Amino acid sequence: MEHGKKETKRVLITFDIDGTLIRSTGPTSNHLHRQAFSHALLQVFGIDGTIDVIQHHGSTDPAILVNTLIHYGIPSKVATEKLSDLKSKMIEFAKGHAKDIGEGLEVLPGVESLLQTLSSRDAIVIGLVTGNLEENAWMKMEGLGIEKYFSVPHIGGFGSDHIDRGHLVKIAAERAEKLFPGKFDLRVHVGDAPNDIRAAEFGGALAIGVCTGIFGKEELDQASTEGAVVLKNLSDCESFLNLLGL
Known part of the structure; x- marks a missing residue:
């Protein structure tokens, strides 16, 4: 051949x-991924927030979580110590809304x-x-x-x-x-x-x-x-x- x-x-x-x-x-741009971040911030730190407060293109999800929390006043060390919980909450949320994964x-x-x-x-x-x-x-x-x-x-x-x-x-x-x-x-x-x-x-x-x-x-x-x-x-x-x- x-x-x-x-x-x-x-x-x-x-x-x-x-x-x-x-x-x-569209208006629901990357909807589920963004919601998963917000869910994790709320569940672990009680912060009603969004990742849109920081520049996050080309970053990793853990870095985005830490930098967003720093923006909201959480010390880097405290945010980093809670990364495992934060990541678990993101996955939990995505799995619970898997049917919407392609939205936006x-x-x-x-x-x-x-x-x-x-x-x-x-x-x-x-x-x-x-x-x-x-x-x-x-x-x-x-x-x-x-x-x-x-x-x-x-x-x-x-x-x-x-x-x-x-x-x-x-x-x-x-x-x-x-x-x-x-x-x-x-x-x-x-x-x-x-x-x-x-x-x-x-x-x-x-x-x-x-x-x-x-x-x-x-x-x-x-x-x-x-x-x-x-x-x-x-x-x-x-x-x-x-x-x-x-």
Whole structure:
């Protein structure tokens, strides 16, 4: 087969979620995720608050929780000590409202087609690296109909694993190497925020930025010290595969 040799190149690709695979839309923008934060703040600290009081794009859920609580006057140490309870309350809320998980969210153009193409290749392992908590991340993927394209068993690095996004790319790679034994010839992380670019490079992966979130090409380029590739979006499947040498 003509493509046989190319197919032996083993690639691990991880995707960020919000702003990369999906976007928030309309008046109920990312409704359930935002509500889950507010529920946790109320249940654990009695604070009737919202994450919209801080800049949270490209952050992890635990960091968002801590920074929001600091805004509301809770000391960082106290907020950090309660992270386990806060995360549990977020997951509990999301599970209780799972039928609404896709409200105010939509899959970005080209994403489903790209995931479908990647998932059809045996030598490619597809996972997530996201600031979302793990259970909530997969609920989003399922609710939007794209979970089926990710490698099984599911792998990734999540906000439930570490407060710092930089470590999540490494965590995802370690999990992939255990569950899909053998060396990966290339590791790639795709995201829409400068923090995604920095995390990819910190974690030893090729950084691919996409301008489908709130950041432009210049901001994504500036975040890179190792020549990240920045794309307008994920609509051109062929170009994406060429980037990976596939």
